[in-house]
Amino acid sequence: MRQFIQGIVENNHQATHLLQILRQIQSRFHYIPEEAIEQLSGLLNIPRTQIISVIEFYSFFHLTRRGRYELLISDSITDHMLGKKDLLGYLENKLAVAVGEVRSDGVVSLDNTSCTGMCDQGPAGLVNGYALTHLDHSSIDKIAALINQQKPLSEWPGELFQVDDNIHKSGLLLNQQLEQGAALKAVLMRGIKETLTEIDKSGLRGRGGAGFKTAMKWQFCSEEQQAERYVVCNADEGEPGTFKDRVLLNTYADQVFEGMTVCAAIIGAKQGFLYLRGEYLHLHDKLQNILEQRRRNGLLGTNILDAGWNFDIEICLGAGAYICGEESALIESLEGKAGIPRNRPPYPVTQGYLGKPTVVNNVETFLAAASIAVNGGDWFAHIGTEKSKGTKILSISGDCARPGIYEYPFGVTVQTILHDCGADDVLGVQVGGPSGSFISDQEFERKLAFEDLATGGSFIIFNTRRNILDMVHNFTHFFAHESCGFCTPCRVGTSLLQKQMDKIVEGHGSAGDVVALEELCQLVKNYSHCGLGQTAANPILTTLERYPDLYQSRLKEISYEPGFDLDGALETARRMANRDDAGAHLAQIEVNEHE
Amino acid sequence: MANKIRVATTSLAGCFGCHMSFLDIDERMLQLVEVVEFDRSPLTDIEHCTHCDIGLIEGGVCNSENVHVLREFRNNCKILVAVGACAINGGLPAMRNHIPLEECLNEAYLDGIGVENPQIPSDIELPLLLDQVRPIHEVVKIDYFLPGCPPSADVFWKFLTDLIEGREPSLPYELVHYD
Ligand SMILES: Cc1cc2nc3c(=O)[nH]c(=O)nc-3n(C[C@H](O)[C@H](O)[C@H](O)COP(=O)(O)O)c2cc1C
Ligand code: SF4
Ligand code: SF4
Ligand code: FES
Numbered sequence: 001m002r003q004f005i006q007g008i009v010e011n012n013h014q015a016t017h018l019l020q021i022l023r024q025i026q027s028r029f030h031y032i033p034e035e036a037i038e039q040l041s042g043l044l045n046i047p048r049t050q051i052i053s054v055i056e057f058y059s060f061f062h063l064t065r066r067g068r069y070e071l072l073i074s075d076s077i078t079d080h081m082l083g084k085k086d087l088l089g090y091l092e093n094k095l096a097v098a099v100g101e102v103r104s105d106g107v108v109s110l111d112n113t114s115c116t117g118m119c120d121q122g123p124a125g126l127v128n129g130y131a132l133t134h135l136d137h138s139s140i141d142k143i144a145a146l147i148n149q150q151k152p153l154s155e156w157p158g159e160l161f162q163v164d165d166n167i168h169k170s171g172l173l174l175n176q177q178l179e180q181g182a183a184l185k186a187v188l189m190r191g192i193k194e195t196l197t198e199i200d201k202s203g204l205r206g207r208g209g210a211g212f213k214t215a216m217k218w219q220f221c222s223e224e225q226q227a228e229r230y231v232v233c234n235a236d237e238g239e240p241g242t243f244k245d246r247v248l249l250n251t252y253a254d255q256v257f258e259g260m261t262v263c264a265a266i267i268g269a270k271q272g273f274l275y276l277r278g279e280y281l282h283l284h285d286k287l288q289n290i291l292e293q294r295r296r297n298g299l300l301g302t303n304i305l306d307a308g309w310n311f312d313i314e315i316c317l318g319a320g321a322y323i324c325g326e327e328s329a330l331i332e333s334l335e336g337k338a339g340i341p342r343n344r345p346p347y348p349v350t351q352g353y354l355g356k357p358t359v360v361n362n363v364e365t366f367l368a369a370a371s372i373a374v375n376g377g378d379w380f381a382h383i384g385t386e387k388s389k390g391t392k393i394l395s396i397s398g399d400c401a402r403p404g405i406y407e408y409p410f411g412v413t414v415q416t417i418l419h420d421c422g423a424d425d426v427l428g429v430q431v432g433g434p435s436g437s438f439i440s441d442q443e444f445e446r447k448l449a450f451e452d453l454a455t456g457g458s459f460i461i462f463n464t465r466r467n468i469l470d471m472v473h474n475f476t477h478f479f480a481h482e483s484c485g486f487c488t489p490c491r492v493g494t495s496l497l498q499k500q501m502d503k504i505v506e507g508h509g510s511a512g513d514v515v516a517l518e519e520l521c522q523l524v525k526n527y528s529h530c531g532l533g534q535t536a537a538n539p540i541l542t543t544l545e546r547y548p549d550l551y552q553s554r555l556k557e558i559s560y561e562p563g564f565d566l567d568g569a570l571e572t573a574r575r576m577a578n579r580d581d582a583g584a585h586l587a588q589i590e591v592n593e594h595e
Numbered sequence: 596m597a598n599k600i601r602v603a604t605t606s607l608a609g610c611f612g613c614h615m616s617f618l619d620i621d622e623r624m625l626q627l628v629e630v631v632e633f634d635r636s637p638l639t640d641i642e643h644c645t646h647c648d649i650g651l652i653e654g655g656v657c658n659s660e661n662v663h664v665l666r667e668f669r670n671n672c673k674i675l676v677a678v679g680a681c682a683i684n685g686g687l688p689a690m691r692n693h694i695p696l697e698e699c700l701n702e703a704y705l706d707g708i709g710v711e712n713p714q715i716p717s718d719i720e721l722p723l724l725l726d727q728v729r730p731i732h733e734v735v736k737i738d739y740f741l742p743g744c745p746p747s748a749d750v751f752w753k754f755l756t757d758l759i760e761g762r763e764p765s766l767p768y769e770l771v772h773y774d
Contacts, residue, residue: 512736559736560669560735560736562733562734563733564729564733566662566725566734569725569726569727570659570723570724570725570726571726572695572696572697572700572726573696573700573723573724573725573726574723576697576700576715577715577716577717577721577723578715578717579717579719579723581719583659583719583722584659584719584723586659586662590666590670
């Protein structure tokens with residue numbers, strides 16, 4: 001082990017590479033052994049407690065040994081809609097291991113994980129970090145057999161790992177694959193300042209959710225009086241129901257890298273990073289090859305296109321943390337730390353990676369920027385609405401005939417989208433993922449645009465046979481699980497929301513419980529430090545607003561009932577004291593309750 | 596006399612620190628008893644609650660008896676108040692929540708150091724422990740929460756005088772500011 005770790009650290013000798021180092025150790029030993037922590041602490045010169053806090057922060061790192069096959073099944077609502085619960089039970093049986101456990105022979109461990117970005121081809125999972133799609137009974141039979149025979153992953157049939165693009169509708173961007181280098185040559189021809197003017201003219205706004213004007217962000221960054229600057233592509237794509245960045249990186253990666261290089265030329269950056277969520281490990285080698293090819297072709301590295309530009313891109317993998325999609329948490333993670341959001345301001349454009357001015361943009365934003373560099377600002381701006389120019393690439397999943405990728409001009413109505421993807425009998429749509437909002441069948445004339453329904457691209461369809469409260473329950477658990485724990489309103493609040501939601505869904509709610517739930521929502525929303533906490537109550541708030549009766553109907557006609565099984569809570573004591581008399585029991589609701 | 600406001604108090608899984616802090620209102624107690632009459636309370640030794648206006652509960656819920664007492668208070672008090680960290684969150688006693696009850700009982704009665712005649716107490720007179728210590732609002736509906744460990748005498752004073760004088764109780768920042 002010593003030698004193995006010495007070996008990795010020789011190639012990654014900086015503390016900023018801690019995440020990448022831990023990934024390799026976890027993948028080799030299936031946990032991070034104490035000796036490894038000691039050794040790393042010495043080699044990288046960081047306290048062991050800091051290394052432990054990083055290990056504990058990311059859900060793909062473990063202090064205790066996981067199975068040689070680490071199996072994780074996605075717990076996204078879309079997987080549940082495709083029968084995940086039943087499949088998980090089947091897996092537990094087949095592999096003789098319970099969820100959350102390691103089998104006694106150490107061969108396999110099984111657990112849940114947050115959305116893996118395969119919502120159009122679920123139920124999905126990960127084995128030792130590699131994506132598994134279209135899980136069903138027969139593929140699980142195969143997987144269980146391969147694990148029991150301890151076959152290396154390289155010998156597993158490729159179809160288990162098949163990830164499809166499922167592009168069903170292309171528009172402005174997806175229709176036109178740029179030739180490698182085309183955007184950079186266009187910048188060279190037009191000039192750097194002039195290219196920024198075109199991007200400004202295009203009206204391009206960030207595609208990661210917040211919708212900040214891209215040209216303005218680049219301008220601010222370039223105006224900072226600093227020698228070093230950085231470009232970061234945010235490919236953390238953790239919002240359940242979003243998977244378009246995966247497709248863009250699978251099929252349009254060259255153009256995304258080109259967009260980053262255009263940005264680097266404009267702001268004067270020499271180093272860029274692609275922060276790739278750990279769940280997309282299957283894309284890693286392919287992307288490295290593309291980078292290598294770009295270097296060979298003089299489009300990356302030193303003296304790009306003989307124009308004297310120097311810029312290179314490094315790929316950094318995440319390790320299972322939704323919060324790392326938030327730009328300042330992402331930067332912390334790039335620096336090898338736990339992904340805890342920073343105070344903003346200062347924004348990354350002034351103080352980002354290593355305290356230097358940094359542009360963070362979504363994958364789709366860079367893709368669009370490259371196209372605009374080639375085609376000009378007007379080409380983009382003539383499509384869309386007044387405040388939302390161009391097109392938006394959507395990830396569509398849930399109850400429809402053709403889930404997958406759809407590109408639409410901004411301003412498209414929900415109705416049109418539902419028609420195109422073959423969705424009938426629709427109850428409502430979750431737009432923008434759990435942090436977005438739920439819209440009911442009364443609102444299908446609404447438009448996708450920053451002016452109306454803003455979205456990072458997640459579009460999950462629910463038909464009338466679905467239960468909205470199940471969805472809210474799932475999303476609320478997601479946020480409680482993903483809260484980074486830094487601030488109390490979110491750390492404690494999301495757990496309380498989860499508890500209160502469980503209480504109501506499980507039928508223990510009574511008169512005041514919905515009001516209490518709503519008050520709690522407002523508290524979490526208004527007092528949390530970052531966007532995660534500020535949006536964690538949205539699933540409840542947006543459905544409570546539309547379907548108040550649904551919540552009320554779950555309540556009992558009494559003033560109060562405990563949210564847990566009171567008599568069950570005495571079970572251990574009863575057994576140990578060997579009692580079963582009347583005094584050893586409690587009624588859930590008091591019989592002669594005075595109202 | 597008949598119009599006095601009736602107040603009951605009790606300590607469930609608490610340390611009596613909240614009651615002690617209440618008594619720290621010192622000579623203001625004389626003012627209080629002008630308008631208040633105490634019903635069931637460790638201060639009076641009255642064993643059961645009758646109809647009351649205000650019930651003050653210290654401590655969380657750790658056993659079956661706590662549940663019965665708490666229900667008695669809820670059924671008799673118009674306004675029920677969670678007093679102190681233990682009532683609000685479980686507090687110190689809830690530190691056992693991280694350890695399975697079985698291990699706690701084994702340690703205390705069977706294999707702990709110095710245990711003689713090891714056995715798990717079993718008598719119908721004894722309340723049974725819940726597997727987790729619970730905040731009181733998870734067992735009955737609670738109307739107000741007085742934070743602090745313990746809430747200061749001034750908190751009690753401000754809260755009770757507000758209620759007695761018919762105002763919606765509110766605690767100024769200085770009274771709930773702890774550092
Ligand atoms: C909890 C949280 C998660 C986020 N996840 C992502 C993400 O996965 N991808 C992304 O591009 N932006 C994400 N964002 C938004 C980023 O903070 C940032 O605004 C964005 O990357 C900026 O790029 P853009 O201007 O191109 O949209 C997230 C924000 C929050 C608060
Ligand atoms: S709001 Fe939640 S995710 Fe954001 S900093 Fe606070 S605890 Fe962390
Ligand atoms: S809140 Fe503090 S003072 Fe009050 S009972 Fe609990 S430990 Fe004692
Ligand atoms: S120290 Fe406990 S919440 Fe702040």
